[in-house]
Amino acid sequence: MSGKGSSKHGSLTSRAGTFAEPAAPRRAHLIGIGGSGMRSLAQTLIGWGWRLTGSDRALEATQGLSAQGVVIHAGHAPAHLPEGTDLVISSDAVPPDNPELRRAREMGLPAKSYFAFLGDLMATRRGVAVAGTHGKSTTAAMAASLLVRAGLDPTVVYGAAMLGAPAGGRAGRGDLMLVEACEYRENFLHLSPRHAAILNIEHDHFDCYPTFDRLERAFTRFAESLPPDGVMLAAEGCPIVGRVARSCRCAVETFGRGRGAAWRAVPVGTCRGRCRFEIVHRGRSMGEVRLRVAGRHNVLNALAAAALAWHNGVAPDRIASGLSRFPGLRRRLEMLGTYRGIVLIDDYAHHPTELNAALEAVRRWFPGRRLWCVFQPHQASRTRRLAGELAAGLTAADKAVVCDVFRARDPAPRPDDVTAACLAARARAVGGDVADVHAIADVIRYVSNQLAPGDVLLTAGAGDVRKVCDGLLERLREDRAAG
Numbered sequence: 001m002s003g004k005g006s007s008k009h010g011s012l013t014s015r016a017g018t019f020a021e022p023a024a025p026r027r028a029h030l031i032g033i034g035g036s037g038m039r040s041l042a043q044t045l046i047g048w049g050w051r052l053t054g055s056d057r058a059l060e061a062t063q064g065l066s067a068q069g070v071v072i073h074a075g076h077a078p079a080h081l082p083e084g085t086d087l088v089i090s091s092d093a094v095p096p097d098n099p100e101l102r103r104a105r106e107m108g109l110p111a112k113s114y115f116a117f118l119g120d121l122m123a124t125r126r127g128v129a130v131a132g133t134h135g136k137s138t139t140a141a142m143a144a145s146l147l148v149r150a151g152l153d154p155t156v157v158y159g160a161a162m163l164g165a166p167a168g169g170r171a172g173r174g175d176l177m178l179v180e181a182c183e184y185r186e187n188f189l190h191l192s193p194r195h196a197a198i199l200n201i202e203h204d205h206f207d208c209y210p211t212f213d214r215l216e217r218a219f220t221r222f223a224e225s226l227p228p229d230g231v232m233l234a235a236e237g238c239p240i241v242g243r244v245a246r247s248c249r250c251a252v253e254t255f256g257r258g259r260g261a262a263w264r265a266v267p268v269g270t271c272r273g274r275c276r277f278e279i280v281h282r283g284r285s286m287g288e289v290r291l292r293v294a295g296r297h298n299v300l301n302a303l304a305a306a307a308l309a310w311h312n313g314v315a316p317d318r319i320a321s322g323l324s325r326f327p328g329l330r331r332r333l334e335m336l337g338t339y340r341g342i343v344l345i346d347d348y349a350h351h352p353t354e355l356n357a358a359l360e361a362v363r364r365w366f367p368g369r370r371l372w373c374v375f376q377p378h379q380a381s382r383t384r385r386l387a388g389e390l391a392a393g394l395t396a397a398d399k400a401v402v403c404d405v406f407r408a409r410d411p412a413p414r415p416d417d418v419t420a421a422c423l424a425a426r427a428r429a430v431g432g433d434v435a436d437v438h439a440i441a442d443v444i445r446y447v448s449n450q451l452a453p454g455d456v457l458l459t460a461g462a463g464d465v466r467k468v469c470d471g472l473l474e475r476l477r478e479d480r481a482a483g
Helices: 036-047 060-067 099-106 114-122 136-149 184-190 212-224 239-245 297-311 316-325 352-365 380-394 420-429 440-450 466-482
Strands: 027-031 051-056 071-074 087-090 111-113 126-131 155-157 176-180 193-198 231-235 251-256 263-271 274-281 284-294 334-339 342-347 371-375 399-402 456-460
Touching (some): 027 036, 027 099, 036 051, 036 060, 036 155, 060 071, 099 111, 111 114, 114 176, 114 184, 126 136, 136 155, 136 176, 136 297, 136 316, 193 212, 193 297, 212 239, 251 297, 263 297, 274 297, 284 297, 284 316, 284 352, 342 352, 352 380, 352 456, 371 380, 456 466
Parallel strands (some): 027 087, 051 071, 155 176, 193 231, 231 251, 251 263, 342 456, 371 456
Antiparallel strands (some): 263 274
16 A cells, blocks of 8 residues: 655664753643553653642552652642642543633643643654554554664653553653554544554444444544655554555555565464564565564554654664563553462453453463453443453453443443443353452452462453452462461
8 A cells, every 4th residue: 555755764863863842831730640641741741850740539550650759639629739830731531620620720721631732742743653442552662662772762652651661651852752642532633643553443432432433534534634754554454444544645554464564574483472573574574573572463563663663763673673672561461470370460451352362362371271361341331332242252261250340431320331240141141151250359359269270360451450460469478478
């Protein structure tokens, strides 16, 4: 596939020129600072020397920011907004009638949403964006690690944290800015990337896209926003991405496993769920990658990251070696430890496609072992629309448990909401071995009594299902202390 415009590798220097960080304002208040994207943005602003305050209902995720001197308040109240604040930035989870937003309006302070602010930052930089329903955080993190290793000093914001890092934010002095571009509420339309990747398109955010046509139109507008001298990387295996990419004014390159892809992953082998593959760009070998992260889906994530890095001046040998060293992200098939000889793995999967990919990856990682899955549905609207696919996905585990629905952004419960008990019953009806236990505290007690040495437990969901693994590890520490 091709389009107007072109991108020539080698037109960029190997080290980016200095690019000044935003000079003002330098004191901001972040409402909903505990969200993954907001934490990453905070990390970026701290790197530029900004003074920050923030607020959130849940403070567990903000301890790293507090340790860096950010004053963070529990809950939301007008008094949390300090005098001398220059700017207020709010998470998408914050409603318009938030008391701190109201106070900001009374004080005459500029208030920006998270993505509107990212759009302002990207407008003065060479933007790189990673879009798609699944894999955005991992692909953005992979691409960021390649750009950093190449000395390009990018600014980076994505909604996860690399293993060993506090958040997915980085304050760069180079002119590149890489962002995870989320389609929720058409937020990615705030961005102005020159290079972008669309990894896949599936229906997911039913609360803001009641029909698939509306979702596709949003992605089409995103694709149309790339300038003629930009490049769109489009997933070869997704026909919807192909349709969207045809609206681009710029060059389009496909990536995938098929022979017709401009960027192709040629399999070399696997070892305990980790893939080896050769990157081939238009018939030319770009080197062999040995991923440290499990899952066949990560091959395509790595391929998209490689293409984005190459178009921004990273040499092929650095791409292959950098991807081979990528350590992975928190909550993306993250191995947390062992409990009485049981392997504990945590993943963010909350959509059927993600759940299927996670279960397949763990199967290949630990073949022949009994696989448990503790799944937490995310949002009542999503669970209601995807209940059949989620139920079918749970049958891939030997044993499964469904936690109560995590009601992020949900309105008051409706009579027709699909509950955890409904989803568990539906999974049992199609052959799943699913327990009738749903509250997280009860789930921890149940699985701790049922798991046996050699089992593998996967917790999956975008809410607080990780508490199950944390609870099991805490029991292990208590057992050791008692012994």
